[in-house]
Amino acid sequence: MRRGNSGLFLAFLGLGLTVGVANAAEPGVAELPLERLELNPGAAGSLLLGTGELLPQGELRISTVGQYQNKPIVMTRIGEVNRIVGHRVSAHLAAAYSPWDWLELGAQVPLVAHQGGDDLSGRGFVRPPVYGLSTPVLGVRWGPLSQRNGRWADVALGVGVGLPFGEASGLSSDAGGHVTPQLMLGRRFGWFRVALDTQVLLRKKLSALPNPVFEQAQVGSEVRIGAVAATVGRRLRWELDVRGTVPLADRQNEAQGDSVEFLLGSRYLVNHSMEVFALGGMGIGAALGTPLFRLMVGTAFGSVTPPRLPGESSVNCSTDLEHTAEECPSMDEDQDGVLNGVDRCPYEAGTLERNGCLRRDLDGDGIEDALDACPSEVGAAAWNGCPMPDDDQDGVPNDVDSCPAEAGPPEARGCAKKDRDHDEIEDDVDQCPDQPGEAKLQGCPESDRDGDTIANRFDSCPDAAGKEENHGCPDHELPLVTLSRARFELTGKVLFVPAQPILDPASRSLLDWVVKVIQEHPEFPLIVVGAHTDNRGFASANLQLSQARAVAVRQYLIQKGVAPERLEARGYGDTRPIDNPSTSMGRENNRRVEFHIIWPD
Template sequence: MLTVGLLLVARPVGAQGVALERMELSPGAAGSLLLGTGELLPEGALRLSTVGHYQHNPYVLSRGGAVTQIVGNRLTTHLAAAYSLTNWLELEAQLPVVALQRGEDLVDKGIEPPVRYGLSTPTVGARWGLLSQRAERWADLALGLNVGLPFGNASGLPGEAGAHVTPQLMFGRRFGWFRLALEARALLRKKSLPPADSTVGRSEVGSELRFGAVAATVGRRLRWELNVVGTVPLVNQPRSLELLLGPRYLLNPSTELFALGGVGVGIAPGTPLFRVMVGSAFGGVTPPRLKGESSVNCSMGLSHTAEECPDLDDDKDGVRNEVDKCPDKPGTLERNGCPPQDSDGDGVEDALDECPKEWGEWRGGCPMPDEDKDGVDDERDSCPTLAGPPETRGCPRSDQDGDGVEDDVDLCPKQEGEPKLQGCPEADRDGDTLANRFDSCPDLPGLLTNHGCPKYEVPLVEITPTQLKLTSKVYFLTDSSRLDSRSNEQLNWVVKVIKEHPEIQNISIGAHTDDRGFPNANLQLSLERARAVRQYLIHEGVAPEQLEARGFGGTQPIADNQLSIGREANRRVEFSIIWRE
């Protein structure tokens, strides 16, 4: 709205004069705010900038030691835009709007005073990329062409008319954390002579060559750049040189703040004693990184990969990402940042395990020898050449009644019975037609549909051939092996069933977790939870030798860990019946 208002009240184009915007911005600002570095914006990137620009004594005359201020103070707002159609073609535009311009009263010397505000010289242009380090070339190289449009009226100094054209050659290269670049451009414009009736001598204004060099830091949220810009006029005009230094700060991935300040040497029109620029940019402002360089996301704490930030230590294990073979898992320096691996879970890490794919506890992680392959290792097998079960120390069984239960463990060796009842026939103490071993209330007649319990009794445990099936979960405190008091009623039922079923001689308590967290930590937590349940049952009167505790971590899921309801189902405790055969 400010720009439109200034244009409406500005004087006509016929009042054009010397363009004082010697220091133009680089709208794409890839590498430098002022100079082209040969690097273009990535394809599809749009950068919009607004800059407040103050110049002190941008146009003065020096004669006999006296300095005459034709333009002493100039405050300009620059609006700039750059859009990259492809990785090798970038379009750009700039609109400088003079908000304040003042000088001495020189009307009596034939010099009209400058207009106080209005539009300076707008420019449009394009840049063509020839080489790019992002494409793994050795440097950045680009050509550019800017056109200054003859629409400005803010200088008020007669003598220049028509458009000017500025071809550019830009070259640069990044060296890790810093960049060096050179720019050469030719400002081609119509030559203007000072008025013959002026009482103050002025130099000619016309075409000139401009050269610049920049050194800038890269790959950080806060960056610095140093620019040196000089001109070699092609007419009778003094030379000039400027030095500018300033920071650039990436506020967020789409917003950048920056400032530049510096001094000028020379009295060529448009070269101030000093100038200060402060501005902001929006859109494609996050600088891209080259292969092997650190991403700016590293300094901003944004999402990144380990490869983008080689100098960080994402897993906090003391090993930098660049050399960490397992950057997302804490490890040790000796293992190149990886944790100890134990593929077969036998407690011997793979680096020391002679049999890393096979569980074993004998001689460096290998299984014990078992000649007859009966599951009883030779050191404990009384019959190492004849297959037999562990209960008979690896020797074949003897079964007189043919019920599948060996005589030395058969409670009824001469009466064919049920193997699950240690060789004795089925029994039904309460006479409700449900065998004791499946009856949740073996001493109270009940209903078959209520697991053998009376209809007024709600059984919390169902006995199956393989396990004590719970009707509710066993709860623990979060990330702890401490039992939640909500589990007491359920576990008391487990105690009741075990006591009322002497035929159930052994129970394996298995605790499981979901897959979140580290596998070894989950394995340890599940084992501690199983031990906590075992201790509770012992405290309530179950014989310790009847119980064993095992932790499985997240190795045996029963539901999808990608869903919260699945993870809840996987966090469980199971009571498996170990029947003596």
């Protein structure tokens, strides 16, 4: 407290310190509060000031604090220094609990353990009791905004109620209690937090009796403003608190003057449920109870681990504290050189090229688990280690299922056994399922011009008898084109000049066989020449290139004698791949020309 002319304050103190003695029972004796310190019960962000951040739902924090104040009340008069209260040792018990994320309940009880000063009984001042109970405070806080929920800042409103249960003669009680509305605003910037705490302490005016020597002194309501800057996200954290008061009563009254305190402190997380802390600082000003300096040490139990914001590392990121790999992306739990944030096996040492995992193949499909999207199911590389799709769930993958939308047995290639033409040949092997035929002609009624028991429709050499294993051609002739129900099967590929719709001369012998088969099978009404590209380049360019290549093949066939009306050119670009487009072999297979037979309905 400020040293200087203290006439008003001495009269004020003389009355307060004599409360409880025989002559202090006169009407009008004031109960004078000396303690100015209140804790932040939840201690979220700051030990002393509210930051707008509340405890997470369901968490409880209990704190015990020991405090030493040096010279909270000193009177200097006519060059003589009188320590009314030269030192004070007190303890604070505080607790906070949040039933919901947006609501926090708090309570704190200060206790005077020891206080003492100069013996001024010769001047009419009775020394206050050595110990006693101070004013208990109950509080509630409501947090409409929270950074933990993605808002821009932490904002909370609160109210504290001081109960008049303190020791009056010990300078520890507010007569009638007090009410303190409070507004708290704070924001975290990475490892740093700033906050502002504004309070208005409302209490009735405390007045001293007239003194024959000194004028009357008064203590009343005041505004309390605090600011804090603190570090966050670390096991050892620091904070700087600045707390000031401005009286709402007579500012000329020395007992009710301005004051400001500066406190620097640190706090250390011992384990998940225990924290220790210490603060110290100096006070400046004339307000009652402003010490020359104060020191504090304390311990907290319960919910003492500060929560983390989305994307932040936990304060538990220390080798001797329990945490998960997800909480600490910048640590390396298994010491394999791969940080938790990118380690797919964070609790087992692995290699960098396998994203922190060891080489394993749980399902035995030849694809190691680190690269297998389905590590417990046998799959294919084309599907990233997963089984091929099976839309009808009949156990036959779509790419070999002749009826992918209808369940059927594997021996029937995924189709239900059917015989639409009632020729006792099942549709899945009947090359003419809508026309009754003979088994030797694969279910078709067509004629066999060369008498080799292979229907003209499936005979690559319909005018020369041959064997079935040579697709109906004589032994001396190797067919380059074979026939199925709906398409030509080529033994080679139709080649082009790279990136051009120009036929490679090496493809002429293959295309000449296509001409031969078309001309020897007048029953084929329409042949579609379909050209396909891989997926490299722009889709529109691939579509144009494939169309131009299909036209080039059609034109070659027409030049060799095929009637134009029997041919149609279609370019599909990269829209119909038959193999994995992410591999060079897959892209090679996707670049192709196909010949489809179009039958009338």
